[in-house]
Structure formats: C-alpha cells, structure tokens
Amino acid sequence: MTLKPRKPTSREAPVSRIFEVRNAARLQDLCGPHHRHLQLLENRLAEYDLRAESQGGGILLVGTEEGVSIAEAALAELERRIRSGTEANDMELEGALEAARTPAQTFGGLAGLKKPIKPQTRGQAKYLELLANSDNALVFGVGPAGTGKTFLAVAAGVAELTSGLRQRLIVTRPAVEAGEKLGFLPGTLEEKVDPYMLPIWDSLRELMGQEQMERRMARGEIEVAPLAFMRGRTLKNAFVIVDEAQNTSVSQMKMVLTRLGRDSRMVVTGDPGQVDLPGSQPSGMKHALKILDGVEGVHAYHLTAADVVRHGLVSRIIDAYAAAGEG
Structure with missing residues (x-):
C-alpha cells in the first residue's frame, strides 16, 4: 500500500527554517535557473503549504513541520548528488524528493x-x-x-x-x-x-x-x-x-x-x-x-x-x- 502524505490541518502553525548553503555557486545550483527548483519543490509539497525562497546564505523554507522536514531532506540529498558530480536538474530534484519521502529504514x-x-x-x-x-x-x-x-x-x-x-x-x-x-x-x-x-x-x-x-x-x-x-x-x-x-x-x-x-x-x-x-x-x-x-x-x-x-x-x-x- 502506498503511503499518502498527511494533509496539514488548519490548526497547524507554520514553521520556518533556513537551509544553509555557504557556497554561492552551490546555492545557485540548488535553486535552479530562475529559481525553477524552488518552484518545483513548492509544487511537489503543496499539500504542506510549503514556500521556498532564496536568501543570502541559504534557502528559507516555510510550511508545516513535516513539509519543511521533507524539503530539507530533499535539498540535502540534491546537494549530496551535486557534490558527487551529478548535474543539478529537475530529474535529480525529483529523485531527491522521492528519496526524502522514502523511509530510510525500509531497506x-x-x-x-x-x-x-x-x-x-x-x-x-x-x-x-x-x-x-x-x-x-x-x-x-x-x-x-x-x-x-x-x-x-x-x-x-x-x-x-x-x-x-x-x-x-x-x-x-x-x-x-x-x-x-x-x-x-x-x-x-x-x-x-x-x-x-x-x-x-x-x-x-x-x-x-x-x-x-x-x-x-x-x-x-x-x-x-x-x-x-x-x-x-x-x-x-x-x-x-x-x-x-x-x-x-x-x-x-x-x-x-x-x-x-x-x-x-x-x-x-x-x-x-x-x-x-x-x-x-x-x-x-x-x-x-x-x-x-x-x-x-x-x-x-x-x-x-x-x-x-x-x-x-x-x-x-x-x-x-x-x-x-x-x-
């Protein structure tokens, strides 16, 4: 059975955290051309009311606790892939998102x-x-x-x-x-x-x-x-x-x-x-x-x-x- 993301309730107060990226070129890769990756991140995690914005030294993530956590994990995985020499593109971000949403203990x-x-x-x-x-x-x-x-x-x-x-x-x-x-x-x-x-x-x-x-x-x-x-x-x-x-x-x-x-x-x-x-x-x-x-x-x-x-x-x-x- 495929697990579906839990929809946030109206009682959930939004949280905000900054995903720190110290390297300017790396930050640009993570955000994508014209912030395309951030838009994709928001679309894929819309059920968590996620917003992602580039800020000096990182990416501001605002949404439910669960949504922000998934976004952080996805960005960390995408950054790991970029460090290993993989091109930063939509496909890799999709894979990083799936990896973030896949429980690590399953395999x-x-x-x-x-x-x-x-x-x-x-x-x-x-x-x-x-x-x-x-x-x-x-x-x-x-x-x-x-x-x-x-x-x-x-x-x-x-x-x-x-x-x-x-x-x-x-x-x-x-x-x-x-x-x-x-x-x-x-x-x-x-x-x-x-x-x-x-x-x-x-x-x-x-x-x-x-x-x-x-x-x-x-x-x-x-x-x-x-x-x-x-x-x-x-x-x-x-x-x-x-x-x-x-x-x-x-x-x-x-x-x-x-x-x-x-x-x-x-x-x-x-x-x-x-x-x-x-x-x-x-x-x-x-x-x-x-x-x-x-x-x-x-x-x-x-x-x-x-x-x-x-x-x-x-x-x-x-x-x-x-x-x-x-x-």
Missing part, C-alpha cells in the same frame, strides 16, 4: 557491490525488500521503462553471487527482434547475441567493475544468453533473471519458469504494456501473472510511473499513453 542495502544501491522511490524500496529476501524464490518485477526493475534485479543477483549465496548469476531475455533466430546476423554467436544483451552488460560493469565481471565470466559464474539457450536445462544454485519477459510466448514462459533448480531463485522483469510479439500472440508474462496469482512462493511487485527515475518527462509520457489507452 538495509545490498553488500558486495562496487557502488551502493539506494532506492530512489517508495516503490523501489518495496521491490528491493522482495529482492533482498533470499527466501523469495520467484519474484515478478513489473513496470514501465526507467523504474529500475532490471537494474535492481541484477544488483540483487550480483550481491548474492559475490557473497557466495549463489554459485552462478544467469541473465536471459528473448531476442524477439531476431525471432530467436540469430543466424542471419553477421559474426560469431557471441557477436550475434551481444546487441540484445548490452543493457545487462552495462549493469554488470557498473555493479561489479569490468575486471571482476570478466573474471567471473571466465569461471562460468556469470552467463548472459538468449532465452532459447535455457531449454532443456536445470538451473541449480543460481540467481536467474528473465528480462524483457513481456516478449516471451506462453510456452517460453512455462519453459523458463520450470528450469528453476534446487537452491535457485528467479526474478522475472518486464513491462506488459510494451509487448513486441508478432501478430496477436499472447504475452507469456501476462499469462503467468494471471495464473500464478495467489500461488504460494510467487511474489509480484508492480512499479508505476511514479517510480521512473529517468528524465522527469518520462513518467509524464507514460501517464499520457496510459490515459490514451495505448499501454
């Missing part, structure tokens, strides 16, 4: 990663809780592009691999564009497969580093392959990720779900609103979510446009398409 973190993973939204925090619980043998991560559903699944898999909890990390996805028939593409088999796996390789490099990734691949601990390569196998002691699962057929989804072997976990990620299967072929992911609903040991978490952490415009694009009944 303890994933160990053994090159970079710390922190949920940027409430939805991501709840999804990570499911992924971090090694007793959850089958998890569906459902949501639109940009919600981090695949990246967070890969992060959980890398954490279990590097901690020794699993012996292998296997990531697979259907090569729909090539109809699972990769022969017409030039080059070796590895070269044929790589274009469809680039997002996975990018995530692994970011989470492990190039050297460790290559070392574990050479030892057979990491495998990234098309879905067709899973047929006839039993995947034991592995963390298995099925990505772009909305593009599996019903038979493919049944096939890959039944590959799960002893001491293994599987995370199935996809966006049922972006099915690329030819004709009127039904999506195996949609079918699985329907028939496995309520089955013991199966967990599904639905991320939404509110969990998009790409450009702030992306979530509005998703909402517009949804309102038009096109996804």
Whole structure:
C-alpha cells in the first residue's frame, strides 16, 4: 500500500527554517535557473503549504513541520548528488524528493557491490525488500521503462553471487527482434547475441567493475544468453533473471519458469504494456501473472510511473499513453 502524505490541518502553525548553503555557486545550483527548483519543490509539497525562497546564505523554507522536514531532506540529498558530480536538474530534484519521502529504514542495502544501491522511490524500496529476501524464490518485477526493475534485479543477483549465496548469476531475455533466430546476423554467436544483451552488460560493469565481471565470466559464474539457450536445462544454485519477459510466448514462459533448480531463485522483469510479439500472440508474462496469482512462493511487485527515475518527462509520457489507452 502506498503511503499518502498527511494533509496539514488548519490548526497547524507554520514553521520556518533556513537551509544553509555557504557556497554561492552551490546555492545557485540548488535553486535552479530562475529559481525553477524552488518552484518545483513548492509544487511537489503543496499539500504542506510549503514556500521556498532564496536568501543570502541559504534557502528559507516555510510550511508545516513535516513539509519543511521533507524539503530539507530533499535539498540535502540534491546537494549530496551535486557534490558527487551529478548535474543539478529537475530529474535529480525529483529523485531527491522521492528519496526524502522514502523511509530510510525500509531497506538495509545490498553488500558486495562496487557502488551502493539506494532506492530512489517508495516503490523501489518495496521491490528491493522482495529482492533482498533470499527466501523469495520467484519474484515478478513489473513496470514501465526507467523504474529500475532490471537494474535492481541484477544488483540483487550480483550481491548474492559475490557473497557466495549463489554459485552462478544467469541473465536471459528473448531476442524477439531476431525471432530467436540469430543466424542471419553477421559474426560469431557471441557477436550475434551481444546487441540484445548490452543493457545487462552495462549493469554488470557498473555493479561489479569490468575486471571482476570478466573474471567471473571466465569461471562460468556469470552467463548472459538468449532465452532459447535455457531449454532443456536445470538451473541449480543460481540467481536467474528473465528480462524483457513481456516478449516471451506462453510456452517460453512455462519453459523458463520450470528450469528453476534446487537452491535457485528467479526474478522475472518486464513491462506488459510494451509487448513486441508478432501478430496477436499472447504475452507469456501476462499469462503467468494471471495464473500464478495467489500461488504460494510467487511474489509480484508492480512499479508505476511514479517510480521512473529517468528524465522527469518520462513518467509524464507514460501517464499520457496510459490515459490514451495505448499501454
């Protein structure tokens, strides 16, 4: 259940505090061009009657106690991101706001990663809780592009691999564009497969580093392959990720779900609103979510446009398409 902010009552007296910023250039970045960030802050926290104004040496925040506290936390998070080299823009402020409104105690973190993973939204925090619980043998991560559903699944898999909890990390996805028939593409088999796996390789490099990734691949601990390569196998002691699962057929989804072997976990990620299967072929992911609903040991978490952490415009694009009944 998504927590909604408590609306202030008329009895609540406004409080005012100054968020101190000693560096003039940093203050300008926090406020944004023509104080755009402060306006965005006021709009997002309007339910708290928040007002934000730039003053010499800081930002004056006026509103309810809760609203001012959230604004302070958001500005502190945005300032931290700027210090780390991130560009100060609307998208980062949106992420900082979500982080401020996400209870810190909801997620303890994933160990053994090159970079710390922190949920940027409430939805991501709840999804990570499911992924971090090694007793959850089958998890569906459902949501639109940009919600981090695949990246967070890969992060959980890398954490279990590097901690020794699993012996292998296997990531697979259907090569729909090539109809699972990769022969017409030039080059070796590895070269044929790589274009469809680039997002996975990018995530692994970011989470492990190039050297460790290559070392574990050479030892057979990491495998990234098309879905067709899973047929006839039993995947034991592995963390298995099925990505772009909305593009599996019903038979493919049944096939890959039944590959799960002893001491293994599987995370199935996809966006049922972006099915690329030819004709009127039904999506195996949609079918699985329907028939496995309520089955013991199966967990599904639905991320939404509110969990998009790409450009702030992306979530509005998703909402517009949804309102038009096109996804």
